[in-house]
Amino acid sequence: xxxxxxxxxxxxxxxxxxxxxxxxxxxxxxNETDVxxxxxxxxxxxxxxxxxxxxxxxxxxxxxxxxxPGSPYDGExxxxxxxxxxxxxxxxxxxxxxxxxxxxxxxxxxxxQIMIRYxxxxxxxxxxxxxxxxxxxxxxxxxxxxxxxxDLPEPFYGADFRDWQxxxxxxxxxxxxxxxxxxxxxERPHVPLERAIMALRVGDEIVGTQFHPExxxxxxxxxxxQPERKEQIVSKHGEGKYFEMLKLxxxxxxxxxxxxVVLPSFLRDAIHSIYPEExxxxx
Numbered sequence: 001x002x003x004x005x006x007x008x009x010x011x012x013x014x015x016x017x018x019x020x021x022x023x024x025x026x027x028x029x030x031n032e033t034d035v036x037x038x039x040x041x042x043x044x045x046x047x048x049x050x051x052x053x054x055x056x057x058x059x060x061x062x063x064x065x066x067x068x069p070g071s072p073y074d075g076e077x078x079x080x081x082x083x084x085x086x087x088x089x090x091x092x093x094x095x096x097x098x099x100x101x102x103x104x105x106x107x108x109x110x111x112x113q114i115m116i117r118y119x120x121x122x123x124x125x126x127x128x129x130x131x132x133x134x135x136x137x138x139x140x141x142x143x144x145x146x147x148x149x150x151d152l153p154e155p156f157y158g159a160d161f162r163d164w165q166x167x168x169x170x171x172x173x174x175x176x177x178x179x180x181x182x183x184x185x186x187e188r189p190h191v192p193l194e195r196a197i198m199a200l201r202v203g204d205e206i207v208g209t210q211f212h213p214e215x216x217x218x219x220x221x222x223x224x225x226q227p228e229r230k231e232q233i234v235s236k237h238g239e240g241k242y243f244e245m246l247k248l249x250x251x252x253x254x255x256x257x258x259x260x261v262v263l264p265s266f267l268r269d270a271i272h273s274i275y276p277e278e279x280x281x282x283x
Contacts, residue, residue: 158211
């Protein structure tokens with residue numbers, strides 16, 4: 001018999017009504033999680049935060065804040081960003097109270113950059129050129145042990161779409177918050193630039209990733225079949241790199257692995273925090 005335990009999830013949509021694959025991928029993973037935890041009903045609701053200024057109330061266990069187009073500074077001075085930050089204020093204050101049922105948050109790509117701005121953890125600046133494709137990412141020592149990354153290979157691969165980057169970590173704030181940098185851009189010996197931060201954790205409940213952990217092969221095929229995207233990759237990296245990325249879509253240790261580990265592990269941790277007795281079934 002199915003149990004009556006619930007995990008209430010708010011998906012904060014920052015795509016600003018732009019067509020995307022990210023929202024479909026997030027919902028797929030939530031539906032899979034609902035099946036894997038036999039006694040926990042995973043319920044979710046979508047809030048179009050940038051497009052309609054919809055903000056979830058505080059009555060959710062998990063908040064998944066999506067990727068999105070444009071600058072992470074686009075929201076400055078808007079009602080939606082002010083309300084978004086007020087929600088984060090409530091979550092941080094709530095989680096600091098001992099004995100409370102914690103709120104869990106994951107920030108993805110565009111949201112990750114906004115998370116960095118909110119906590120003042122580092123600088124968020126424009127890249128010299130757009131990063132687009134499936135990129136190798138290196139775990140830090142903390143990332144090797146972290147529950148959302150430890151089951152990934154080193155390096156692992158992530159879907160990376162961005163014109164902005166997180167650099168120059170503020171060590172004082174990181175220490176004050178007990179934050180941990182989990183992974184960074186691949187090493188580029190011939191490029192004299194700082195390697196950007198690709199994931200970071202603030203406490204047990206809050207994590208952000210610059211890459212798209214929800215991306216699956218179907219979503220990447222959608223992107224790669226766009227003529228302008230192929231031209232962008234070929235002109236920057238060559239045709240060989242384009243076909244190498246296509247091959248990575250079928251590699252079980254590349255994008256498929258990242259999709260199956262990061263967001264599912266975050267949700268598993270959230271469920272275990274609330275319902276310690278619940279374990280996922282094998283499927």
